[in-house]
Amino acid sequence: MTVRNLTVLGSTGSIGRATLEVISKHPRRFVIRALAAFSNVDLLVEQYHAFRPQYLCLVDREKSLELKNRLRDEPVEILAGETDLVRLASLDGVDMVVNAVVGAAGMLASLETVRKGRALALANKESLVCGGPLFAPLMKTTGAKILPVDSEHSAIWQALACGRENEIRRIIITGSGGPFRRLPLDKFDEITVEQALSHPTWKMGPKITIDSATLVNKGLEVIEAAILFSMPLEKIRVVIHPQSIVHSMVEFIDSSVIAQMSRPDMRLPITYALFWPERIESDFGTLDLGRLAELTFEEPDFKKFRALPIAFDVARIGGTAPAAYNAANEIAVGAFLEGGLKFSQITEIIEKVLSDFNVVSEPNLDDILSADKNARQRARKLVEKLPCC
Numbered sequence: 001m002t003v004r005n006l007t008v009l010g011s012t013g014s015i016g017r018a019t020l021e022v023i024s025k026h027p028r029r030f031v032i033r034a035l036a037a038f039s040n041v042d043l044l045v046e047q048y049h050a051f052r053p054q055y056l057c058l059v060d061r062e063k064s065l066e067l068k069n070r071l072r073d074e075p076v077e078i079l080a081g082e083t084d085l086v087r088l089a090s091l092d093g094v095d096m097v098v099n100a101v102v103g104a105a106g107m108l109a110s111l112e113t114v115r116k117g118r119a120l121a122l123a124n125k126e127s128l129v130c131g132g133p134l135f136a137p138l139m140k141t142t143g144a145k146i147l148p149v150d151s152e153h154s155a156i157w158q159a160l161a162c163g164r165e166n167e168i169r170r171i172i173i174t175g176s177g178g179p180f181r182r183l184p185l186d187k188f189d190e191i192t193v194e195q196a197l198s199h200p201t202w203k204m205g206p207k208i209t210i211d212s213a214t215l216v217n218k219g220l221e222v223i224e225a226a227i228l229f230s231m232p233l234e235k236i237r238v239v240i241h242p243q244s245i246v247h248s249m250v251e252f253i254d255s256s257v258i259a260q261m262s263r264p265d266m267r268l269p270i271t272y273a274l275f276w277p278e279r280i281e282s283d284f285g286t287l288d289l290g291r292l293a294e295l296t297f298e299e300p301d302f303k304k305f306r307a308l309p310i311a312f313d314v315a316r317i318g319g320t321a322p323a324a325y326n327a328a329n330e331i332a333v334g335a336f337l338e339g340g341l342k343f344s345q346i347t348e349i350i351e352k353v354l355s356d357f358n359v360v361s362e363p364n365l366d367d368i369l370s371a372d373k374n375a376r377q378r379a380r381k382l383v384e385k386l387p388c389c
């Protein structure tokens, strides 16, 4: 029986908490060496007592002082800031890093994990979206594996096992379509934060929930899939599947389509990544096919959800374009959640930022970081200028 030493980054978020729940059911299979989050002191203290890691890190420095104070009598090292978050990805003796940080803030830790040749269980899709051009050569040199946690990519990964590389015709990424699939475009300006945060099938953190409503999330997943599976964009298709039961599919050259299905529960792809290459019994509920009324599929509406075709475009352009797409979206989503932007303006900001963005086609890390910074600055200015609600 292998025991895995783990670091969990973003442990206080939706995926981080689900990961620790899975781990708590298998205490003899995992040792938690480090946990990290942004500022949630209370939950990190709770997680410390449950898992007794050697290291804790909060990126927010003031909060990390508070954490230090709360755990002053405990045998734990408290780290702080972005550099320490990255350090946790390269601790000696860690076999696997689960990256469940939200946003581009997770990219450097993912790069460090791969640089060290460790297994990376990746929920933080923004890592691959922004740092795509840097990951492939690093993985070749170090032999590090990226194990997808995103349900769609986990499904594709599982379905790909049914054939050889030269037998793949295309991958088909499914998406629920979000809460506004049937809402006419002229009503998009009236969408409230509360409505956008109410996803029909998944319970997730706020940023990815808004991304799912704009279909930016599907766009990020297309870019993620292209990099993760070295798949040309012509071989990637998106279909809307409102029930979120088929998590994605692979079509092979004989026209067979292999789908992976389960209840929409992130604990399943998390378990698959944590235990891979083993499959283990899970008690998260089976799929009762007899009770499912229907499984439906439809084309995405590219006119209503422009963020999706834009993602295909930026993926085609490559270089620093996906990092700019992501950064503009992060700023726009933040502004929308704070009530400073209309829902429809999220995609508008992305389009405007990209419209005169200088793309570096073969970027190094500095190019990617400055593309991220520049796109954020430009998006912030646009948010200030746009007439809002």
Ligand SMILES: NC(=O)c1ccc[n+]([C@@H]2O[C@H](COP(=O)([O-])OP(=O)(O)OC[C@H]3O[C@@H](n4cnc5c(N)ncnc54)[C@H](OP(=O)(O)O)[C@@H]3O)[C@@H](O)[C@H]2O)c1
Residues within 6 Å of the ligand: 009, 010, 011, 012, 013, 014, 015, 016, 036, 037, 038, 039, 040, 041, 059, 085, 100, 101, 102, 103, 105, 106, 123, 124, 125, 126, 149, 150, 151, 202, 203, 204, 205, 206, 207, 208, 266
């Ligand atoms: N939720 C899902 O079902 C789901 C499914 C597929 C993929 N994903 C992906 O998984 C990632 C996490 O999503 P989520 O829904 O779990 O997000 P979430 O609930 O918002 O949690 C985000 C986590 O990241 C931490 N964090 C935030 N800003 C940070 C920063 N600047 N530096 C370091 N840590 C930071 C948060 O810490 P605090 O709590 O202290 O703020 C929290 O632990 C995203 O990339 C998302 O796209 C999520």
